[in-house]
Amino acid sequence: NAGVTQTPKFQVLKTGQSMTLQCAQDMNHEYMSWYRQDPGMGLRLIHYSVGAGITDQGEVPNGYNVSRSTTEDFPLRLLSAAPSQTSVYFCASSYQGRSSGNTIYFGEGSWLTVV
Amino acid sequence: ELKVEQNPLFLSMQEGKNYTIYCNYSTTSDRLYWYRQDPGKSLESLFVLLSNGAVKQEGRLMASLDTKARLSTLHITAAVHDLSATYFCAVDANAGGTSYGKLTFGQGTILTVHP
Numbered sequence: 374n375a376g377v378t379q380t381p382k383f384q385v386l387k388t389g390q391s392m393t394l395q396c397a398q399d400m401n402h403e404y405m406s407w408y409r410q411d412p413g414m415g416l417r418l419i420h421y422s423v424g425a426g427i428t429d430q431g432e433v434p435n436g437y438n439v440s441r442s443t444t445e446d447f448p449l450r451l452l453s454a455a456p457s458q459t460s461v462y463f464c465a466s467s468y469q470g471r472s473s474g475n476t477i478y479f480g481e482g483s484w485l486t487v488v
Numbered sequence: 489e490l491k492v493e494q495n496p497l498f499l500s501m502q503e504g505k506n507y508t509i510y511c512n513y514s515t516t517s518d519r520l521y522w523y524r525q526d527p528g529k530s531l532e533s534l535f536v537l538l539s540n541g542a543v544k545q546e547g548r549l550m551a552s553l554d555t556k557a558r559l560s561t562l563h564i565t566a567a568v569h570d571l572s573a574t575y576f577c578a579v580d581a582n583a584g585g586t587s588y589g590k591l592t593f594g595q596g597t598i599l600t601v602h603p
Contacts, residue, residue: 404587404588404589405589406588406589406590406591408591408593413497413595413596414595415492415576415578415593415594415595415596416531416576416578416591416593417593418590418591418592421588421589421590423588431590432592463530463531465589466589467587467589469586469587475519475536475538475580475587475589476533476536477521477533477589477591478533479530479531480530481529481530482529482530
């Protein structure tokens, strides 16, 4: 049981390049989300998904796309990277069960630098 | 728009002392989370508080939730160096209904415990 797995862990991009951050969970969780963490700002929600085929925007969605074709995977695409997207990205998953308390599990993070 | 504010943002403590971190939020919610983050690491779930008056304790940490005051506290008892980390509170944005794991985070409190 690996939990929430993110790849890559580190990436350097040039401005204008595109890339995909991968996120996979093996807990059969319904809900998945992407956050970015910038210094002094806590984490901010980019996009989230409530199930396969269903996604919605969070607080800071501009410049990012998501899709959820399976329950397990929730990739985050940067369409045309900008220096403002330099950040640490966290993927999270959860489910709402009677006893779960909606514990939310976070991946290890992906450090992205755009130059 | 849900806003979450923590204070203090920086906390320097001596070992053996007690202190409290405060988390205020702006709109109704009945789910509040506390996380710990070590430098360069992911978020570790500490507590999930699901109802007014909820109190949870783990070791030297105790968290409480007052939904009427929109306030949660994280109390540290007899601090030790190993508690040095950044602590985040996060509030579920979907109050009273199904939680989709959409969190709004506070800015984080950087705690340093000195000998």
